[in-house]
Every structure is written in C-alpha cells, then in structure tokens.
Amino acid sequence: MALRLVQVNFKARDDSALGQFWADALDWGVSSEGPGVTNHEPPGLVLPDPAAVCVDVVTVQDPESVKYRAHLDLATSSLAHQAELVARLKTLGATSADIGQGDVPWTVLADPEGNVFCVLEPRAIYGDTGPIAAVVVSCADPRAMARFWKVAMDWTLHEVTDDFARLRSAAGVGPYLEFVRVADITVWTRVHLDLRPYPHDDQAAEVARLRTLGAMDADIGQGDVPWVVLTDPEGNEFCVLTPG
Known part of the structure; x- marks a missing residue:
C-alpha cells in the first residue's frame, strides 16, 4: 500500500486567470474537469503516470482563509535562463517578493494572487526535473516530516538533516x-498537496494507514466530497483522492 x-x-479567487498564469509560466497545457477548476499537465502526459506531478488551480469562496506552508521552486538551466524566466514571469503578472530571504542567488516572486514561489539559479540536481524543481514545505522538524512522508508515499528519501x-x-x-x-x-501560501492511491x-x-502514522482528519469546509482531507504531523492539510 502506498500513495x-x-x-x-492552488486555492484562488479566479482559477481561470491564475491558471492561465501558471500555464504560461510552466509552458503546460490547460484543461478543466469542471467549473471553478483549471488543470495543468506537462506536454505529452498520458495518465495514469505514477511519476507525474500536475498543478490544479481551484476557485474557493474565500481563499484568504485557506493557508498552507508550501511553495514551488522553478528550475533553470543557466544564469541567463534564470534572468530570462524572471523577466518573462513579470510580464505575465508576477511581482518581486521579500520574505526576508536576504542576499540569495535565487529570485523570490509572487504570482498574481500573491502566492510566493522561487526561481532558482541553475543547480545540477534539478537538471532533469522539468520546470518544477521542487515542492517545498516549511516545517519545524524535517526529520519527522521525512519519516511521515516517506512511509505515506512510495517516494525515496535522498537526503535528511536537522534542517x-x-x-x-x-x-x-x-x-x-x-x-x-x-x-x-x-509566511503562508494557499498551496497544498493532493495524493492518490494506485488504481x-x-x-x-x-486513509486509515495514514492515521496510524500520525495524520489527523481536517474540516476545511469541504462538505460531501469524494476526497478525504487530512493534516500531516505538523498540521499541513493534504487531500487523499480516489484511486486512479
């Protein structure tokens, strides 16, 4: 068993507008599974793909009340590519953001609805990830989070330290x-993770297995939906979707 x-x-005031920003930012296609939802997938994706990580933008009534501690890091292949990508994102509506990062080689931006993300300087480790280098979660205890998420998913732990x-x-x-x-x-963003069981x-x-690992049920006003909302040991909400 694994997820x-x-x-x-992404929770949004306007999924269509924010969705178009991320489609243009990632150079991905756009589709919709229904009103208020904009889906983004890498070109050529054939589902089910056990390694694919897509982006969904969902309109909610009050996105400002929905807060998570995750953001995206975008990959670049050179310093020139980094500068070009930052400039292009700003023409799409991104703005510079100061979250106290100081003098760092990456660039911190906010999308048109204020969600913070980073455009990284070129790093060899992200050379084959595609446009999204990493999904980054701020936490108090990376070791504890790694223990939970390594067992929750069938992903491989590559590195772990106290930080x-x-x-x-x-x-x-x-x-x-x-x-x-x-x-x-x-610093909070309106971003969370969606997990899916295998077909x-x-x-x-x-869901029962995750509860034994320390996950807790969460009510964020989701009502009667086919997915289950949980929190990890540090209180970050995530969703367990139906198998597929």
Whole structure:
C-alpha cells in the first residue's frame, strides 16, 4: 500500500486567470474537469503516470482563509535562463517578493494572487526535473516530516538533516518534495498537496494507514466530497483522492 503525489493544488479567487498564469509560466497545457477548476499537465502526459506531478488551480469562496506552508521552486538551466524566466514571469503578472530571504542567488516572486514561489539559479540536481524543481514545505522538524512522508508515499528519501529533507519519486523522475526547517513560520501560501492511491488500492484503507502514522482528519469546509482531507504531523492539510 502506498500513495503517490499527483498534483499541487492552488486555492484562488479566479482559477481561470491564475491558471492561465501558471500555464504560461510552466509552458503546460490547460484543461478543466469542471467549473471553478483549471488543470495543468506537462506536454505529452498520458495518465495514469505514477511519476507525474500536475498543478490544479481551484476557485474557493474565500481563499484568504485557506493557508498552507508550501511553495514551488522553478528550475533553470543557466544564469541567463534564470534572468530570462524572471523577466518573462513579470510580464505575465508576477511581482518581486521579500520574505526576508536576504542576499540569495535565487529570485523570490509572487504570482498574481500573491502566492510566493522561487526561481532558482541553475543547480545540477534539478537538471532533469522539468520546470518544477521542487515542492517545498516549511516545517519545524524535517526529520519527522521525512519519516511521515516517506512511509505515506512510495517516494525515496535522498537526503535528511536537522534542517532539510529531500524525497523524490521512486522512478527517479519529476520534481522533488523538500522540507525546510523554519524557526518562525510566518509566511503562508494557499498551496497544498493532493495524493492518490494506485488504481487497485483502497482509499479508506490508505486513509486509515495514514492515521496510524500520525495524520489527523481536517474540516476545511469541504462538505460531501469524494476526497478525504487530512493534516500531516505538523498540521499541513493534504487531500487523499480516489484511486486512479
């Protein structure tokens, strides 16, 4: 039994507008599974793909009340590419953001609805991830988070210290999932993770397994929906979708 990370979910005031920004930013296609939802997938994706991590943008009534501690890091192949990407993102509506990062080689931006993300300087480790280098979660204890998420998903733990943990799909493709220790977590974004069981696994059994690992049920006003909302040991909400 295991789960896989299938998408990063953005809460938005306007899924169409924010969705178009991220489609242009990533050079990905756009589709929709229904009103208020904009889906983004890498070109040529054929589902089910156990290593694919997509992006969904969902309109909610009050996105400002929905807060998570995750953001995206975007990959670049050279310093020139980094500068070009930052400039292009700003023409699409991104703005510079100061979250106290100081003098760092990466660039911190905010999308048109204020969600913070980073455009990294070229790093060899992200050379084959595609446009999304990593999904980054701020936390108090990377070791504890790595223990939970390594067992929750079938991903491989590549690195863990007191300050940082890094996991990646067991297939060795796609973005990394990273946990970074932050002493005072004051910066929030409206981003969370969606996990999906494999086609022949059981959603209820997976949810029960996660509870034994320390996950807790969460009510964020989701009502009667086919997915289950949980929190990890540090209170970050995530969703367990139906198998597929």
